Amino acid sequence: MAVLLLTGFEPFGGADHNPSADAVNAVAGDYDGPHELIAETLPVAFASSARRLRALIARHSPDAVIATGLAGGSRQIAMERIGVNLMDARIPDNDGAQPLDAPCEPDGPAARFATLPVKRLVQILSSHGLPAQLSLSAGSYVCNHVLYTALGAVSAKTVAGFVHLPWSTSAAPADAPHLPDEDLARAVRVVVDHALDAEVEVPGGSIW
Numbered sequence: 001m002a003v004l005l006l007t008g009f010e011p012f013g014g015a016d017h018n019p020s021a022d023a024v025n026a027v028a029g030d031y032d033g034p035h036e037l038i039a040e041t042l043p044v045a046f047a048s049s050a051r052r053l054r055a056l057i058a059r060h061s062p063d064a065v066i067a068t069g070l071a072g073g074s075r076q077i078a079m080e081r082i083g084v085n086l087m088d089a090r091i092p093d094n095d096g097a098q099p100l101d102a103p104c105e106p107d108g109p110a111a112r113f114a115t116l117p118v119k120r121l122v123q124i125l126s127s128h129g130l131p132a133q134l135s136l137s138a139g140s141y142v143c144n145h146v147l148y149t150a151l152g153a154v155s156a157k158t159v160a161g162f163v164h165l166p167w168s169t170s171a172a173p174a175d176a177p178h179l180p181d182e183d184l185a186r187a188v189r190v191v192v193d194h195a196l197d198a199e200v201e202v203p204g205g206s207i208w
């Protein structure tokens, strides 16, 4: 049986919900296989999120690491393609740290590519009627840090990646774009169900 590690984040930036943890908990509550699913909520803090994630990976040796988080202004579910070796925080994290222009890992590579089948996942999410896109930047806050850390911490057999979610309807601040709570949970479930699929070549790409 494959082991999947699925993470969401606690609230941050003054909000009292983070739809990523809500979606992860909804998926974990309903999940009945075929894999073993380990669901966790990470702190929105550079140092402790990375520490916690490394410990979870060491303890469970997952076959896939699927991290999720909130991208507040977004209307779409975004499969992140790349984690960059950069911490540049617009607001302090939940532990009060606000790194500026600092590397996640001083000796690490400039970037690491997600190894989840991101193009395939965008196709499948879209085929379920969910608005989904590829994203070339997870930003430079804690979500990017977790993606970069996960990709450096897993063994070669393990795929890892990051899903940025919009606000959920139930938790969205006024005027923020949002998707129904059940669609966010459905999206996370689709990623869980297809994380171990082979990546496929998908035409498209970009010209900018």
Ligand code: PCA
Pocket: 009, 012, 018, 020, 044, 068, 069, 070, 071, 138, 139, 140, 141, 142, 143, 144
């Ligand atoms: N979103 C933030 C950090 C935690 C979260 O859910 C980010 O995109 O970095």
